[in-house]
Amino acid sequence: MIIMENSLSIKKLQEKFPASVLEMKTFRDEVTVTVPKKDIFEICKFLYSDPDLQYQMLTDLCGVDYFPQQPRFEVVYLLYSMKNQQRLRLKIKVGDSESASSVESIWKAANWLEREVYDLFGIPFDNHPDLRRILLWDGYEGHPLRKDFPVEGPDFDKPFVPEV
């Protein structure tokens, strides 16, 4: 079971941030730890730099929309430790028109991943050096991966006719 293997990470996390482990879930041997939004940067920094853990790689960072639940968004961080060959999933809950803090200064990989979350979910990241849309063009309205965005697009029956 991964939770046994991961126990060092979790124990250290609980020691260092006793109030921050809000929820811990195991499903199919994968551990998910929910932490408060305000602490994510400090927690990531700790997991990255602690000599026993060394989560040096940010494998993935993505958003999930649980509309109409409140707070509606989750930002999911998947960390990987080369030293221990372990993955750890962290989660923060983000409400509508709230922002999250960027982890770009820890892992450069977060640069484009956070831009993508900003582009497709509309979650801004504080202290991000270059927060622009990445897949869609500048000036696009709306955030397609939100659940209240229609799958065929908002302008499906309104063909765009350029003015000549």
Added chain:
Amino acid sequence: MTINMGPQHPATHGVLRLVLELDGEVIVKTTPHIGYLHRGVEKLAESKTYHQVIPLTDRLDYTNAMGNNLGYVLAVEKLLGIGVPKRAQYLRVLMAELQRIAAHLIWLGTHALDIGAMTLLFYNFREREEILKIFEEVSGGRLTPTYMRIGGVSKDLPDGITDKIKDFVRAFPDHIKEYETLLTKNVIWLKRTKGVGIISKEDAINWGMTGPSLRGSGVKYDVRKAFPYSSYEEFDFEIPIGSVGDVYDRYIVRLREMEWSNAIVEQALERLPKGPVIANDPRITLPPKDDVTKDIAALIRQFKIASEGFQPPKGEVYVGVEASKGELGYYLVSDGSNKPLRMRIRPPSFLNLSALPKMIEGSLIADVISAIGSIDIVLGEIDR
């Protein structure tokens, strides 16, 4: 001076636009612009049943369709908690490794073409054609096979195909030697690739690079070894790594990887177990095609699964596989309905490309071409 490269440029391997800020011929800053091929695959998947998503995955990295299928079906199987028959696991490995060879062949041909070695492309496409013919016989499709199914694969190998695969496996090491005589000690090739586009171990990890691009920098990380899936732990293979982290190292790593893939294909054929190719779970897997035309119960089962799908338990899983470009991950969130609440694809090329500005900072404009070729990007996967 600012130069715009792409989106329509033969050396960008698709529709990638780079805005290069130059000082003379030296690159000061690079700003990549992506998204020209964005089709909203992640959004589309949210409105389809789990089976209907498989064809979408073919079209992510269109040179590595089998590998994309494999990652997705493994994620759904993990979500459901079902097992896969041993023969199906071996067939998946067999196809994924053949596909890896085909993908690396495209990379080698186009990469060499960008740098000016045109001959190689024709050799590479000759061998790739053999693999595509094998795929066509096995699955019916060449580029988009959609061969994998949840719980197994769509059909067993047709008669006589094993001999064709064996012929390919036997001939391929000689072909690699052929490529090497053209490139490995070629002075022009060495001058264009040695010491170009260097990225250090630490940087490569920090930028989230994976696959041969990361291993070229000397990091021994391969998902097939770190988190073995689909019986990879039963195969003997090594992970080739580079030392400097330049374009040449990445080239050597991919060449050696093709040899090991060839060895894995050989092992998979030799040890191919007998048995069914798809798990028999009436609520989840499709019935055998023959039964559908003869047996009313099988027909009903086929209809129910194709139209309604199945309902996995609430939960979330992540499965990473070693695709030809790097770690391809699928993060599935289920809310208990027959459609995924969220399907996140972790594209390896996306993160490899994000490290490109770092890689070519301070180098010459001609080196941009070799650096792009060496990280082996496919825009279908980056833009999704």
